[in-house]
Ligand SMILES: C[C@@](CO)(OP(=O)(O)O)[C@H](O)COP(=O)(O)OP(=O)(O)OC[C@H]1O[C@@H](n2ccc(N)nc2=O)[C@H](O)[C@@H]1O
């Protein structure tokens with residue numbers, strides 16, 4: 001196979017709790033992850049000449065070894081002594097540095113894709129082991145679906161699929177460094193832990209209202225104080241009919257959960273109209289596993 005095109009899907013965190021801090025600065029977490037149908041296209045082509053070439057529609061992204069897709073390809077090329085070169089085209093749609101694991105998902109697609117293109121025979125578990133070297137969320141992006149993530153995010157347990165719903169994704173024009181957000185919560189201490197067990201019970205019961213009502217993200221404690229606009233976006237989403245609204249990951253993306261597409265679309269229009277965000281997308285949850 002000389003060419004392969006994959007969808008690299010984004011994620012939201014329905015729940016994010018921190019249980020402790022490790023000596024290397026990483027945190028033990030307990031998170032409920034959910035794939036959404038908002039994706040980047042990753043096109044992989046074998047080249048006769050060795051080397052890795054990254055192309056992307058976003059001029060501000062690195063195209064050298066600082067791109068996580070480059071790192072993923074480099075890891076596979078070195079380990080498996082691959083002689084051909086790789087051209088990887090990233091057609092980006094997932095908001096960047098947003099708490100939606102866009103980069104991690106690109107890396108997951110490259111690991112998965114190269115395994116297939118070069119017939120390396122690695123199992124999903126073996127791919128995840130390589131993924132965590134690149135980033136804590138990469139193993140989850142290989143697995144996808146509704147998943148409980150523990151450890152630093154790499155210990156994964158599949159959960160009953162999130163019931164059908166619509167997700168309004170809004171990315172305000174702010175940037176947040178994941179590392180800094182985790183560091184700030186260390187300094188402040190956690191004032192309230194989210195109800196992760198409530199989300200799990202809601203998933204077990206297939207009860208969307210219970211799931212939405214139990215959502216919580218400990219990192220909001222830092223981000224909502226620093227960026228009041230995030231609270232305004234949440235309120236606007238709820239006033240416009242969301243069962244609940246929350247920041248994803250380390251932010252600044254905020255998402256709202258809706259039972260019906262028309263309400264979600266109207267909420268997106270309202271949000272854009274208020275000027276709080278320019279980037280707002282309505283999508284749905286995606287529970288199809290990789291084949
Ligand atoms: C917050 C979350 C929630 O899903 O996602 P994003 O907001 O990035 O999407 C993740 O925990 C982020 O995962 P990811 O972005 O892959 O993390 P990495 O690249 O491995 O690490 C970036 C930085 O985040 C911090 N980090 C990450 C994971 C973790 N369990 N504890 C941490 O303290 C570390 O300071 C690290 O230097």
Ligand SMILES: Nc1ncnc2c1ncn2[C@@H]1O[C@H](COP(=O)(O)OP(=O)(O)O)[C@@H](O)[C@H]1O
Pocket residue numbers: 061062066067068069090095096097098099100101102103104106178249250251
């Ligand atoms: N393929 C990639 N896609 C997006 N960002 C990338 C990629 N490779 C490297 N980066 C860098 O990683 C940072 C965060 O990436 P991203 O995965 O979008 O964040 P998050 O995990 O918060 O959603 C950005 O500052 C970006 O410059």
